[in-house]
Amino acid sequence: MKKILSITLAVLMLSLCFVVTVSADATPINTDTQVKIATFSEDFQNMFVDGTMYSRANTTNIQYYETPVFNEYNEEITDVIDEAVIIDCKLSDEQKKTVDGVEVIYNSSTETIYEVQIYYKDGSRLFAKYLLVDLMNEYNKLINHEFEEYYVDFNWPVGNVVALNEKAIFNQQTRVFDLYESDDTFNVKCAVKGGSLRYSYGQIIYIDNEFYFYDPELNPEAEEYKAKTKYTHDFESDVPKVKLGIITDTATKEALDEALQKYYDDDMGYMYNDELLEGVSKVFLTILFAVIPFVAFVAFLVFLIKAKKKTYKKIYLTGCILSLAEVAVFITTALYLFK
Amino acid sequence: MLKKVLKYDLKSIYKYWWIGAIACFALSLLGSFGISFLNSGKEIPVPIEIFSYISVFLTIVGYVAFIFLAQVLVFVRYYKNFFSDEGYLTFTLPVKRITQLNSKLIMGTTTYISTFLTCLLCGGMMLLIGFRNEIFTKETYEAIIDGWNEFKELVLLNATALDIVLLIIILLSFIIIAILAVMLSNQFMFLCISVGATISKKAKIVSAIGIYFFAGSWASFLLSMFSIFVSAAMTNWILDLPDNLFDIIFTLIPVIIMFFISIINVALYAIQYRLLDNKLNLS
Numbered sequence: 001m002k003k004i005l006s007i008t009l010a011v012l013m014l015s016l017c018f019v020v021t022v023s024a025d026a027t028p029i030n031t032d033t034q035v036k037i038a039t040f041s042e043d044f045q046n047m048f049v050d051g052t053m054y055s056r057a058n059t060t061n062i063q064y065y066e067t068p069v070f071n072e073y074n075e076e077i078t079d080v081i082d083e084a085v086i087i088d089c090k091l092s093d094e095q096k097k098t099v100d101g102v103e104v105i106y107n108s109s110t111e112t113i114y115e116v117q118i119y120y121k122d123g124s125r126l127f128a129k130y131l132l133v134d135l136m137n138e139y140n141k142l143i144n145h146e147f148e149e150y151y152v153d154f155n156w157p158v159g160n161v162v163a164l165n166e167k168a169i170f171n172q173q174t175r176v177f178d179l180y181e182s183d184d185t186f187n188v189k190c191a192v193k194g195g196s197l198r199y200s201y202g203q204i205i206y207i208d209n210e211f212y213f214y215d216p217e218l219n220p221e222a223e224e225y226k227a228k229t230k231y232t233h234d235f236e237s238d239v240p241k242v243k244l245g246i247i248t249d250t251a252t253k254e255a256l257d258e259a260l261q262k263y264y265d266d267d268m269g270y271m272y273n274d275e276l277l278e279g280v281s282k283v284f285l286t287i288l289f290a291v292i293p294f295v296a297f298v299a300f301l302v303f304l305i306k307a308k309k310k311t312y313k314k315i316y317l318t319g320c321i322l323s324l325a326e327v328a329v330f331i332t333t334a335l336y337l338f339k
Numbered sequence: 340m341l342k343k344v345l346k347y348d349l350k351s352i353y354k355y356w357w358i359g360a361i362a363c364f365a366l367s368l369l370g371s372f373g374i375s376f377l378n379s380g381k382e383i384p385v386p387i388e389i390f391s392y393i394s395v396f397l398t399i400v401g402y403v404a405f406i407f408l409a410q411v412l413v414f415v416r417y418y419k420n421f422f423s424d425e426g427y428l429t430f431t432l433p434v435k436r437i438t439q440l441n442s443k444l445i446m447g448t449t450t451y452i453s454t455f456l457t458c459l460l461c462g463g464m465m466l467l468i469g470f471r472n473e474i475f476t477k478e479t480y481e482a483i484i485d486g487w488n489e490f491k492e493l494v495l496l497n498a499t500a501l502d503i504v505l506l507i508i509i510l511l512s513f514i515i516i517a518i519l520a521v522m523l524s525n526q527f528m529f530l531c532i533s534v535g536a537t538i539s540k541k542a543k544i545v546s547a548i549g550i551y552f553f554a555g556s557w558a559s560f561l562l563s564m565f566s567i568f569v570s571a572a573m574t575n576w577i578l579d580l581p582d583n584l585f586d587i588i589f590t591l592i593p594v595i596i597m598f599f600i601s602i603i604n605v606a607l608y609a610i611q612y613r614l615l616d617n618k619l620n621l622s
Contacts, residue, residue: 281569281573284564284565284569285569288565288599289595289599293598293599293602296602296606300605303609311435311437311612312609312612312613315605315608315609315612316609318605319602319605319606319609322598322601322602322605323602325598326595326598326599326601326602329591329594329595329598330595332591333588333591333592333595336580336584336588337573337576337577337580337588338576
């Protein structure tokens with residue numbers, strides 16, 4: 001009896017330790033952040049107009065990248081990833097107030113710039129992908145979603161249209177071309193309009209320090225925003241300006257999560273991120289690891305009370321202890337696992 | 340008393356088990372030569388090539404037969420010792436029924452584990468001899484050293500005390516889960532035999548086999564449902580955990596499984612003992 005009691009106590013103490021440790025480590029997540037804008041126009045663009053399309057201010061070491069890059073036909077370009085050269089960029093005094101440094105990754109074999117990393121003084125980072133094809137005026141943008149959500153505003157000298165849709169967001173982990181197919185409710189689109197090539201996947205609007213993307217085919221009401229734009233194009237220098245904005249708030253984050261969910265639901269099949277299947281799994285697990293052990297506990301307890309022989313009492317008591325420990329550990333785990 | 344009963348149980352098993360082990364070892368040697376010939380990269384005569392393929396095939400068949408032999412030995416020992424004419428003698432001995440039952444469980448678990456380890460060692464030996472030219476090279480040695488250094492750096496030097504405790508808990512959980520799973524398999528088989536013998540007086544073995552396959556099919560069905568529904572969702576949930584909780588929750592999952600298998604073991608044990616204690620009717 002003493003042995004069984006000490007084992008019981010040990011199991012309960014162990015379970016309690018786990019509960020305390022897990023509870024102490026739980027911290028709330030704060031999703032509200034401030035809007036920030038970092039302008040990065042002239043010097044950034046000067047990289048593209050130094051004789052050819054880009055300037056090599058500082059060529060550093062060669063690196064290899066395996067992230068896919070896509071052309072205008074939504075085909076993955078495999079030769080882009082052969083070699084890459086990092087170019088250090090000069091920052092203006094204005095930019096130095098908010099930006100710590102910029103890296104431009106340039107592919108020497110195809111002569112395209114396809115990656116830009118901007119390090120901000122507050123520790124956040126913007127990671128944008130650009131693809132230049134045939135010395136053209138087209139950029140395809142992908143934005144890294146590692147720290148915060150971003151918008152990239154992009155203006156072209158020809159056919160520069162800015163349009164706006166509310167709460168437009170970027171799904172930063174998917175490609176632009178995929179996002180074009182997304183439900184316009186979430187406005188997960190990229191606005192690209194090339195000059196002579198005229199590839200159009202949407203449009204960009206800049207209003208009140210915020211950038212939005214719009215597809216004229218899907219959002220005709222955004223025409224009204226054209227008049228409100230504050231963004232101007234420098235027609236004299238004929239240099240497209242790039243403005244980079246960082247914006248996050250809870251509503252946008254939720255909208256982005258919904259867009260991501262819908263994207264994966266559509267593309268990845270019913271098994272991935274499917275709410276129904278997750279719900280069924282939760283029920284199944286709860287029945288298997290909580291309800292059944294609890295019923296077993298009750299059954300063992302009833303038999304323990306009714307048992308007369310010492311052997312039976314030992315067996316049923318062991319069953320009670322194990323069932324109770326199982327339910328305790330499962331509930332502790334499920335609180336954090338099932339969100 | 341348990342030691343004495345266990346001694347006779349194990350003796351009755353290993354009397355025939357060692358023959359299977361020797362056969363397994365011999366077939367592994369044969370298979371290793373077969374693999375050596377096939378892996379040599381040289382032109383070998385057709386009869387030797389056929390012989391090599393047959394030897395590898397026979398080795399695999401030998402492993403399966405050895406595992407099957409171990410199961411049959413445990414099955415027969417349990418049935419004969421409790422439910423045949425020998426049962427009369429068994430239950431007149433001055434040994435408690437629970438001791439008898441515990442002895443059978445330990446015997447079954449030990450037999451399965453030793454069978455598994457034998458197959459593993461023989462299989463390992465076969466692969467080491469068969470692929471010796473690829474395995475015993477400088478590159479392999481360097482890869483092992485690199486792997487060890489990486490492990491040392493990742494685990495031993497950078498791990499905190501909590502990391503090591505969690506790792507030990509995970510390892511112990513997996514070992515205990517493996518032992519409990521083997522015990523569960525034994526208990527399941529024993530229970531099927533006991534229920535078969537209780538409900539059917541004449542066709543005990545047939546009833547036992549029927550119940551075993553019926554219950555086994557349901558268990559497989561539940562396991563496949565578990566895999567279909569739960570595995571994809573679990574992966575998402577675990578990956579979505581914040582970093583500070585990931586290690587602890589990941590450690591608790593095998594502990595949950597360990598407790599769950601233990602509960603099933605205790606429940607089967609209780610039913611089994613009750614059947615032996617009250618329902619056994621050798622007349």
